[in-house]
Amino acid sequence: MQKYNLLERLLFPPTYFNKKKLSSKLKGKTILITGASSGIGEKVAYLLADIHTNLILVARREEKLSIMKSEIEKEVAKVSIFRADLRNKEEMEELLAFIHRLPDGLDIVVSNAGISINRSINNSLDRYHDFTRTMAINYFAPVQLLLSVIPLLEKNKGQIISISTVNALLIPIPFWAAYQASKSAFDTWFRSAALELNMMGISTTSIYLPLVRTPMILPTTAYLKMPAMCPNHVAQIVCKSMYTKRKKYRPWWLIFGQLTSIFFRGILETYIPNVLRKRREGK
Numbered sequence: 094m095q096k097y098n099l100l101e102r103l104l105f106p107p108t109y110f111n112k113k114k115l116s117s118k119l120k121g122k123t124i125l126i127t128g129a130s131s132g133i134g135e136k137v138a139y140l141l142a143d144i145h146t147n148l149i150l151v152a153r154r155e156e157k158l159s160i161m162k163s164e165i166e167k168e169v170a171k172v173s174i175f176r177a178d179l180r181n182k183e184e185m186e187e188l189l190a191f192i193h194r195l196p197d198g199l200d201i202v203v204s205n206a207g208i209s210i211n212r213s214i215n216n217s218l219d220r221y222h223d224f225t226r227t228m229a230i231n232y233f234a235p236v237q238l239l240l241s242v243i244p245l246l247e248k249n250k251g252q253i254i255s256i257s258t259v260n261a262l263l264i265p266i267p268f269w270a271a272y273q274a275s276k277s278a279f280d281t282w283f284r285s286a287a288l289e290l291n292m293m294g295i296s297t298t299s300i301y302l303p304l305v306r307t308p309m310i311l312p313t314t315a316y317l318k319m320p321a322m323c324p325n326h327v328a329q330i331v332c333k334s335m336y337t338k339r340k341k342y343r344p345w346w347l348i349f350g351q352l353t354s355i356f357f358r359g360i361l362e363t364y365i366p367n368v369l370r371k372r373r374e375g376k
Contacts, residue, residue, distance in 0.1 A: 128206030132307030
């Protein structure tokens with residue numbers, strides 16, 4: 094696990110989880126992890142390696158998934174890998190067919206696959222595809238996946254864990270229109286559906302995360318020096334939710350951001366354009 098500096102230790106206090114409880118709760122369970130070949134999905138898979146589970150790892154990089162399968166199965170977990178781009182209709186249908194053939198059904202879905210785009214509107218005028226591909230993986234893909242597997246989860250009284258972002262609960266900021274719109278769309282869908290899913294006996298958990306030090310943030314150089322969570326730490330939070338069935342995780346400080354978004358929205362929506370205008374004029 095990466096070492097946190099003083100500020101990060103304050104922002105991201107340690108998570109304590111009981112590995113014995115986790116092992117007892119998950120024994121014999123089948124867990125699907127999307128976006129499993131790197132970042133949070135990869136760390137969650139490795140954290141479950143020494144538990145008697147059946148892991149289904151889904152990602153686009155088959156070679157990386159094969160390596161993970163070999164390493165994880167040196168422990169006790171059993172691993173099935175499925176190479177798929179969830180934006181591709183045929184590949185999604187093949188994945189769903191595979192899931193529905195599972196002899197014991199499905200118990201937990203960790204909806205983690207996603208992409209991030211940091212680009213101004215002015216630089217997006219000829220890039221409509223940025224918005225369609227972001228919505229495809231961050232919204233339409235998880236919705237399609239979950240609609241198909243809900244009957245399996247209902248039968249096993251399973252759980253859905255959504256890896257979301259604090260941005261979905263805050264006032265939108267510049268340069269992230271594609272990303273924030275897609276993540277907010279799925280978060281709203283999931284929170285709405287959760288009321289019905291809970292009635293059906295399916296547990297739902299939303300993990301609202303700040304910046305996490307994963308390969309996804311590398312293209313944005315400004316993030317390299319900003320406080321960020323360690324993906325191993327996030328994996329502990331995700332796995333802890335598998336036995337606590339906690340409905341949501343949010344950083345302790347998010348409430349202050351939400352209050353700012355509510356009470357100072359007008360000020361922010363006036364101040365930010367002025368800052369951007371001066372920055373643009375200064376170029």
